[in-house]
Amino acid sequence: MATAEQVIALVRSYTRQDEGRFLQVAAQVAEEAEARGQNRVAAEIRGLLDDAAAQSGVIRKSADPIPLARPRGELAGIMSVAMPDRRLGQMVLSDDLSKRLDRIVKEQRERTRLRERGLEPRRKFLMTGPPGTGKTLSAGAIAAELGLPLFTVLLDGLITKYMGETAAKLRLVFDAMTERRGVYFFDEVDALAGSRGADNEVGEARRILISFLQFLDEDKSASLIFAATNHPEILDRAFFRRFDASILFGLPAAELVQPLVEETLVGFKLENLDWYAIRGAAHGLSQADIVRASDDAARVAVLEHDGHLTTAQLIESLRENATQAR
Structure with missing residues (x-):
């Protein structure tokens, strides 16, 4: 059954109207019940959670970790x-x-x-x-x-x-x-x-x-x-x-460079970038290196170029990160 910490977490999330947190804790109670062989209890809890999800539509997520964990x-x-x-x-x-x-x-x-x-x-x-x-x-x-x-x-x-x-x-x-x-x-x-x-x-x-x-x-x-x-x-x-x-987990293939940059630089105009040159500059870099270089280029664009991001800025950041990665 639920531990004292789980009960407290359930009550706290209910009083704060934090639906996402409440459902996360309840789901963990179901998982632990199943691990102990209490399959009927786990199935009943999951059924109630499915009903709640259907009624509420999109479940709000909590940004904080569950205290009981x-x-x-x-x-x-x-x-x-x-x-x-x-x-x-x-x-x-x-x-x-x-x-x-x-x-x-x-x-x-x-x-x-x-x-x-x-x-x-x-x-x-x-x-x-x-x-x-x-x-x-x-x-x-x-x-x-x-x-x-x-x-x-x-x-x-x-x-x-x-x-x-x-x-x-x-x-x-x-x-x-x-x-x-x-x-x-x-x-x-x-x-x-x-x-x-x-x-x-x-x-x-x-x-x-x-x-x-x-x-x-x-x-x-x-x-x-x-x-x-x-x-x-x-x-x-x-x-x-x-x-x-x-x-x-390998280094990203060339075709993944553009999606990585685009995901990182949401909010910037990227349609005029030279992706062929950017893929070349990103060769041999990890996903984390590419994300870090994109963030660096974004900071330069905001602070020095009124938010305008260019191919040259991004390539320079990629090369700087390539040097650091060696």
Whole structure:
């Protein structure tokens, strides 16, 4: 049943007439009920939520994370939480990557149908690729699609901050997965490879790697687990085998440059830009680099050119970011 924090969150959102927040909390109650095997309760709550959505039309979204999802005690120093609202349809993705991420969401939404045929939805994913290619944003978008909180664990900082007790702290994270269904994002898992730092840090990282893989194998929760690395080459094959799938996030193809810029520069007149030249200047840059360069060019346009954005300004910003990225 609902926890005290959930009841408080429901009452608070009701008194504030925050419909979106109320429905988010109620949906989380349903998810947790299902995870405990209370399928009838979960189905009844979801039925009521569907009725409410049909009656209200567009559901207002809350910008704030649900308080009940905030890690407490020792967990507060290990991971952060957010309720992302940017969905997959709002991201600029390659067709192949978009299909793969959509399939993850569909498997979770249709997990009852899969189980009726003796199948389980995939829950454990390894994200690989250069920095700034959308790994973190994609994990957040999947959380938004499923109405789940996004819990982020930064392993690199965890190892150095809790030297000698990291495995025990990591156990708390995996315990939380059973108690609170969500999307759990482990960033920089290459830190577990122990290829950098002092000798004692290397040994600690290897011990944590063994614990992490053991916890991953043993996890039977309803939560989704995403682990991200910029350096898959330093991870051994045993690491890859622990995941249901590995997803590659590459640098954007030339045809994605224009949509990335257009999405970032909403409100600017872009019809006269030389997209061929811009695509050339963006070659080799990550999605994050292109977005950052577009923002830089926009600031220059507003402050120095009365809001008029030119191809030359954008190319200059792209080249500056290319220099910084090297």
